[in-house]
Amino acid sequence: xxxxxxxxxxxxxxxxxxxxxxxxxxxxxxxxxxxxxxxxxxxxxxxxxxxxxxxxxxxxxxxxxxxxxxxxxxxxxxxxxxxxxxxxxxxxxxxxxxxxxxxxxxxxxxxxxxxxxxxxxxxxxxxxxxxxxxxxxxxxxxxxxxxxxxxxxxxxxxxxxxxxxxxxxxxxxxxxxxxxxxxxxxxxxxxxxxxxxxxxxxxxxxxxxxxxxxxxxxxxxxxxxxxxxxxxxxxxxxxxxxxxxxxxxxxxxxxxxxxxxxxxxxxxxxxxxxxxxxxxxxxxxxxxxxxxxxxxxxxxxxxxxxxxxxxxxxxxxxxxxxxxxxxxxxxxxxxxxxxxxxxxxxxxxxxxxxxxxxxxxxxxxxxxxxxxxxxxxxxxxxxxxxxxxxxxxxxxxxxxxxxxxxxxxxxxxxxxxxxxxxxxxxxxxxxxxxxxxxxxxxx
Numbered sequence: 001x002x003x004x005x006x007x008x009x010x011x012x013x014x015x016x017x018x019x020x021x022x023x024x025x026x027x028x029x030x031x032x033x034x035x036x037x038x039x040x041x042x043x044x045x046x047x048x049x050x051x052x053x054x055x056x057x058x059x060x061x062x063x064x065x066x067x068x069x070x071x072x073x074x075x076x077x078x079x080x081x082x083x084x085x086x087x088x089x090x091x092x093x094x095x096x097x098x099x100x101x102x103x104x105x106x107x108x109x110x111x112x113x114x115x116x117x118x119x120x121x122x123x124x125x126x127x128x129x130x131x132x133x134x135x136x137x138x139x140x141x142x143x144x145x146x147x148x149x150x151x152x153x154x155x156x157x158x159x160x161x162x163x164x165x166x167x168x169x170x171x172x173x174x175x176x177x178x179x180x181x182x183x184x185x186x187x188x189x190x191x192x193x194x195x196x197x198x199x200x201x202x203x204x205x206x207x208x209x210x211x212x213x214x215x216x217x218x219x220x221x222x223x224x225x226x227x228x229x230x231x232x233x234x235x236x237x238x239x240x241x242x243x244x245x246x247x248x249x250x251x252x253x254x255x256x257x258x259x260x261x262x263x264x265x266x267x268x269x270x271x272x273x274x275x276x277x278x279x280x281x282x283x284x285x286x287x288x289x290x291x292x293x294x295x296x297x298x299x300x301x302x303x304x305x306x307x308x309x310x311x312x313x314x315x316x317x318x319x320x321x322x323x324x325x326x327x328x329x330x331x332x333x334x335x336x337x338x339x340x341x342x343x344x345x346x347x348x349x350x351x352x353x354x355x356x357x358x359x360x361x362x363x364x365x366x367x368x369x370x371x372x373x374x375x376x377x378x379x380x381x382x383x384x385x386x387x388x389x390x391x392x393x394x395x396x397x398x399x400x401x402x403x404x405x406x407x408x409x410x411x412x413x414x415x416x417x418x419x420x421x422x423x424x425x426x427x428x429x430x431x432x433x434x435x436x437x438x439x440x441x442x443x
Contacts, residue, residue: 001416008412012405016398024264024347024392026363028298032264032345032388037257037293038271039076040382042286044182045069045083045254046207049274052260054267060260062274067258074253076290083254093211094138105148107165111175117163121156122228124190125208125221127166128176133184133279139212146217154225162225179205180252182285183278189224212277257293264388272381282336285380288328289339294384295320296345296365318366327371327382340383342370347392 040048048069049062069083106127109117118124127143129136147164156163169176169184179188187208210216256271272287273280300319322341329337345367352362367386 001412004412004416005409008405008408012400016400018396018398020394020396021391022394024388024390026264026347026392028363030264031261032296032365033259033261033298034269034386035259035293035295035299036269036291037255038382039072039253039255039290039292040271041072041074041076041253041288041290043254043271043273043289044180044252045071046180047183047273047275047278047280048254048256049272050256050258050260051270051272051274052262052267053270054263054265056263056265058263058267063260066260067256070255070257072253072255076253076255078255093213093216094142105144105146105151105164107147107163109165109167109175110172114165114167114175117165118190119192121160121163122192123162123224124192125162125164125224126188126190127164128169128179128181128184128186128188129166130169130184130279130281132170135277135279136185139185142212142214142217145214146221149214149218150221153222161228162221164221177252182252182273183275183280185278262386266385266387269384269386270381272379280379282379285336286329287337287339287380287382288326289382290326291322292324293320294322296367296386297347297363300362300364318368319364321367321369325371327373329373336376336378336380338374338376338378338380338383340372340374340385343367343384343386344389345386346389348395349392350395350397352397 050064050067052058052060052063070081071079071083073079107113107117109126114126127139129139131137143164143166150162150164154162167175169181189206189208191205208220210220260269262269271289273285296319327339329339345365348364348366350362350364
């Protein structure tokens with residue numbers, strides 16, 4: 001009786017579940033949240049863009065509201081405070097000059113002359129360009145004309161406050177790489193002595209993002225010069241000029257973290273280099289990345305997840321399947337390498353029961369992942385193609401009533417007494433019969 005009672009008590013205390021496949025009836029509506037934290041050692045925050053598209057025609061480019069960027073070094077260590085992209089003009093004005101025998105007004109630099117002149121002039125403004133780039137070609141006439149005007153107004157030999165220069169990134173590859181140039185043309189503003197400031201958030205140089213016509217360029221340079229008195233030989237660290245610029249990244253890598261909301265239809269999360277007024281050399285773009293975190297849906301706290309694992313031990317093994325994975329393009333000789341991830345997402349809903357009237361629903365999205373490196377004719381990207389299943393896994397905790405447990409206990413007690421009585425009767429009658437047979441033999 002004690003053995004059977006112990007077995008029944010263990011069954012009553014054991015939690016059992018029922019698993020079924022049903023059509024997805026999510027309580028979170030028609031949208032799904034994707035949280036991510038991805039590091040790109042060779043993608044500059046200056047041009048890093050997060051895009052979302054789907055089969056219904058949604059196409060959201062350069063999402064910034066829920067995204068944060070941090071410049072990182074090749075070892076994924078942050079090199080400063082958060083990188084703020086800032087609002088950029090949708091249209092950048094260019095000059096109408098035609099590039100016909102343009103007089104060279106800017107100074108062509110190499111690695112040696114760059115280091116020398118950056119320490120000689122209070123302000124050195126450099127146009128990093130590529131001859132094959134369309135935008136560089138459009139900028140060239142305005143840049144050379146503006147450089148000639150500035151040279152006439154502020155003689156470099158006499159004034160010494162500003163100099164306009166240029167660097168051909170197809171020839172000075174190391175110099176452009178050292179300054180983390182990834183898009184062409186990139187106009188950088190270098191200030192003499194600014195490298196002594198080591199506090200986070202202060203950069204060695206800045207990027208110019210204003211209009212590119214001659215008049216605007218000349219006015220911009222004059223505003224920069226006005227902040228430095230001619231006789232003042234102090235280091236040009238402070239800038240009160242009204243110029244369309246922002247700090248350039250200290251390093252060539254970027255960590256992108258945040259979240260996006262997407263429709264529950266097949267779609268893509270794409271991270272790439274994007275700009276409406278720059279060109280990119282696809283052969284030098286490297287989209288290698290390390291995924292620190294990637295998950296779908298609302299974040300489930302570790303404590304809740306541990307509580308649910310008592311029902312389903314295997315739950316939670318695939319909700320962050322790509323966490324900690326590295327996808328590095330070691331094939332340096334191959335250009336235009338896009339890294340793609342194909343994710344199939346399935347929702348799991350767990351209904352737990354604390355009492356007959358107290359229910360708790362826990363929703364979690366798990367996914368499978370298949371990744372590959374593929375060459376493309378377009379600019380390399382990191383693409384996450386996600387596809388959600390229309391079905392969901394429903395796990396329900398089967399509750400057991402205490403009255404049922406009492407009934408079974410009573411049944412055990414009554415059953416044991418009944419069976420014991422039957423066995424006792426059979427045994428007693430058998431003994432009596434055996435005694436009768438023995439007495440009969442004696443007579």
